[in-house]
Amino acid sequence: MPAEVYLNVAVSGLLTGLVYGLMALGLSVIFGVVRVVNFAHGEMMTIAMYIAVAAFSAYRLDPLVLLVPIAAVLFALGYVMQRGLINPFINRPEHSQFMLLVAIALIMVNGLLIIFGPDAQSVQTRYAFDSFALGPLIVDATKAYAGAAAVVVAAALFAFFRFTLAGKAIRACADNYLGALVVGLDVKRLYALTFGLGAACVGAAGAMMVLLIDVTPPLGPAYTLLAFVIVITGGLGSMAGALLGGVLIGMTEALGGLLFTPSAKSMFAFGLLVLVLLFRPQGILGKSPS
Amino acid sequence: MSELLLKGVPRRALVLLSVLLAVLLVVPLVANDYLITVLILILYFAYVGQAWNIMMGFAGQLSLGHALYVGLGAYTAAALYVHFGISPWIGLGAAIAVAAAAGAVIGLLAFRFRVAGVYFAILTIAFAEFARIGFDHWRWIGGSAGFFLPVANYTRNDLLFLRGSPTMFYYLTLAMTVLAFVLCHALLRGRVGYYWQAIRESPEAAQALGIDIFRYKMYAVVLSAAMTSLGGVLFAFYYNNLFPEQIFHISRSIEIILGPIIGGIGTLVGPIVGAFLLTALAESLDEAMRAFGIDIPGIKQVFYGVCLLLVVVFLPEGVWPPLSRLLGLHRRDGEG
Numbered sequence: 001m002p003a004e005v006y007l008n009v010a011v012s013g014l015l016t017g018l019v020y021g022l023m024a025l026g027l028s029v030i031f032g033v034v035r036v037v038n039f040a041h042g043e044m045m046t047i048a049m050y051i052a053v054a055a056f057s058a059y060r061l062d063p064l065v066l067l068v069p070i071a072a073v074l075f076a077l078g079y080v081m082q083r084g085l086i087n088p089f090i091n092r093p094e095h096s097q098f099m100l101l102v103a104i105a106l107i108m109v110n111g112l113l114i115i116f117g118p119d120a121q122s123v124q125t126r127y128a129f130d131s132f133a134l135g136p137l138i139v140d141a142t143k144a145y146a147g148a149a150a151v152v153v154a155a156a157l158f159a160f161f162r163f164t165l166a167g168k169a170i171r172a173c174a175d176n177y178l179g180a181l182v183v184g185l186d187v188k189r190l191y192a193l194t195f196g197l198g199a200a201c202v203g204a205a206g207a208m209m210v211l212l213i214d215v216t217p218p219l220g221p222a223y224t225l226l227a228f229v230i231v232i233t234g235g236l237g238s239m240a241g242a243l244l245g246g247v248l249i250g251m252t253e254a255l256g257g258l259l260f261t262p263s264a265k266s267m268f269a270f271g272l273l274v275l276v277l278l279f280r281p282q283g284i285l286g287k288s289p290s
Numbered sequence: 291m292s293e294l295l296l297k298g299v300p301r302r303a304l305v306l307l308s309v310l311l312a313v314l315l316v317v318p319l320v321a322n323d324y325l326i327t328v329l330i331l332i333l334y335f336a337y338v339g340q341a342w343n344i345m346m347g348f349a350g351q352l353s354l355g356h357a358l359y360v361g362l363g364a365y366t367a368a369a370l371y372v373h374f375g376i377s378p379w380i381g382l383g384a385a386i387a388v389a390a391a392a393g394a395v396i397g398l399l400a401f402r403f404r405v406a407g408v409y410f411a412i413l414t415i416a417f418a419e420f421a422r423i424g425f426d427h428w429r430w431i432g433g434s435a436g437f438f439l440p441v442a443n444y445t446r447n448d449l450l451f452l453r454g455s456p457t458m459f460y461y462l463t464l465a466m467t468v469l470a471f472v473l474c475h476a477l478l479r480g481r482v483g484y485y486w487q488a489i490r491e492s493p494e495a496a497q498a499l500g501i502d503i504f505r506y507k508m509y510a511v512v513l514s515a516a517m518t519s520l521g522g523v524l525f526a527f528y529y530n531n532l533f534p535e536q537i538f539h540i541s542r543s544i545e546i547i548l549g550p551i552i553g554g555i556g557t558l559v560g561p562i563v564g565a566f567l568l569t570a571l572a573e574s575l576d577e578a579m580r581a582f583g584i585d586i587p588g589i590k591q592v593f594y595g596v597c598l599l600l601v602v603v604f605l606p607e608g609v610w611p612p613l614s615r616l617l618g619l620h621r622r623d624g625e626g
Contacts, residue, residue: 037408085603092606094408095352099551099602102544106595113588217588221540225419228412236408263434267423270416277413278403 004136009258010251011137015147017250019208021243022150023223024230025157026201032237033174033194036086037094039101042223043108044199048074048206049215050116056123063123063207064149070207071153071200078199082192090191105220113217120214146208153204154243157197161239170194174237226266229273235286244285248272295476303619314464318457326456330528332569333463334521339549339561340470341517346547347556348474348483349510350490352407355414356518357542358421359389363519364526364537368439369431371451378452378527385519392417393515397508415540422538432532439530452527459528466524467562470517474558486510490556518546552601554608563610571597
């Protein structure tokens with residue numbers, strides 16, 4: 001195969017990987033602050049994808065135009081979930097939290113199945129078959145828009161945590177829970193805010209993802225797993241790590257699918273995960289546990 | 291030995307257990323095929339739940355990839371039988387060996403490199419997913435098209451090759467569940483059990499007391515994997531068809547651990563009570579849907595999810611610990 005093919009596939013994997021990264025960023029933010037592993041993460045993304053599909057089929061609204069409203073809906077969902085269900089579980093053992101989120105995930109998957117049925121649904125935009133030529137590179141327009149949107153949303157989140165008071169307060173909670181309580185931060189509200197922001201990330205990622213793949217209800221668990229793989233590869237709790245992990249996994253999958261068979265592509269992702277866990281358990285950009 | 295096993299167990303618990311066992315032994319004489327099938331399912335989940343509980347409930351290592359051991363056991367024994375005509379009784383030795391080796395590799399890698407907690411749980415998922423996709427592409431055992439055992443007619447039971455009626459499988463599963471229960475009881479009473487519980491409560495303190503935590507965590511993983519693989523052998527010969535997409539799937543791993551968590555993690559009776567409640571719940575939801583003429587795919591699972599949610603929210607220890615206190619069956623040291 002000519003080198004251009006590999007390059008094209010690598011770029012396509014990179015752009016998909018940015019969307020993966022944004023999805024995983026949500027998981028990473030939630031774990032980094034609230035210390036709860038969101039086992040319903042992929043399911044929340046499918047909810048966002050179905051909102052996009054429904055809006056598109058009813059009003060022909062482009063998912064990228066609806067990115068902010070969809071993220072806002074998911075923010076509300078995340079906020080309420082944390083406030084109502086997850087908060088009492090903060091100090092419970094891991095398996096208990098896991099059970100709670102598995103139950104929530106089960107309800108989400110099958111709720112979507114009841115509402116939208118089992119058939120795959122997709123969004124057909126006007127630019128679905130457009131592409132840009134950059135020298136020998138041919139870049140799929142949809143993927144380029146999705147990847148760019150992912151970078152913008154991620155940058156906005158970085159800026160929020162870096163420059164706003166609420167962002168600083170959340171980082172304080174993550175660094176020192178007791179200290180945050182002592183200085184009078186409303187930790188419960190900040191946790192709910194964080195969970196909402198994580199959910200908004202995955203909501204935005206869903207609005208982009210619906211341009212790239214068809215959506216079915218059982219897609220959720222597979223993407224929950226993918227988000228774990230990415231976050232652990234990049235470093236759980238590290239925001240830059242989540243994006244880097246997403247890009248790495250996206251490219252690994254794309255090139256693995258090209259070199260072997262596409263159906264075996266996630267094997268390469270899991271292979272990469274096992275290697276990272278063994279040789280750098282804290283992830284590529286993660287801080288080593290003290 | 292029997293004195294050691296029985297010492298300190300409340301008389302009332304013994305009476306209840308004996309009655310339960312007697313009922314389970316005579317049930318096939320009066321039950322129809324449907325009830326037998328449901329009971330096999332309950333006992334199967336009680337058995338694999340018990341095996342998982344050794345790792346999580348006793349030694350505190352959260353595995354979310356136990357479908358791996360079920361799948362390895364099932365495929366090993368089934369492949370030996372289909373390709374070489376080897377009896378599952380020999381095949382189960384091979385199944386144990388393969389699953390124990392897989393458990394040992396995972397344990398070795400994880401515990402040597404200090405992969406713990408959530409990371410360990412995700413490592414176990416990764417191995418199960420890896421196996422799922424690998425088996426999907428492995429032609430010799432059918433790949434994604436599935437692997438089928440020749441189906442027997444139920445005129446007579448062939449115990450040597452495990453071809454026969456649901457009743458035969460019922461007694462096999464019952465025997466496995468009882469043996470697993472007794473084994474776990476003995477383990478909890480012994481040195482290993484106390485070491486495991488020490489490691490679960492505080493690995494640092496356990497190590498400071500001179501317990502070789504690496505070795506005892508390895509024992510837990512290998513034993514749990516080996517026991518789970520037997521469940522897989524039974525699964526293969528009972529259902530006669532295997533698909534990597536189903537048997538290694540993460541939802542299978544979750545099914546395995548629901549019973550012990552709902553029943554009461556770390557207790558002996560918990561996995562059995564949990565398996566019974568969950569299977570009975572699923573079956574009665576089926577019945578209710580039929581009775582009301584509701585035929586919407588997914589609605590049953592939503593109810594199931596809501597029930598799980600209610601149990602984890604309101605009974606954080608699981609169903610059994612409060613139930614046993616209610617029945618006056620608890621021991622002072624808190625062991626179920």
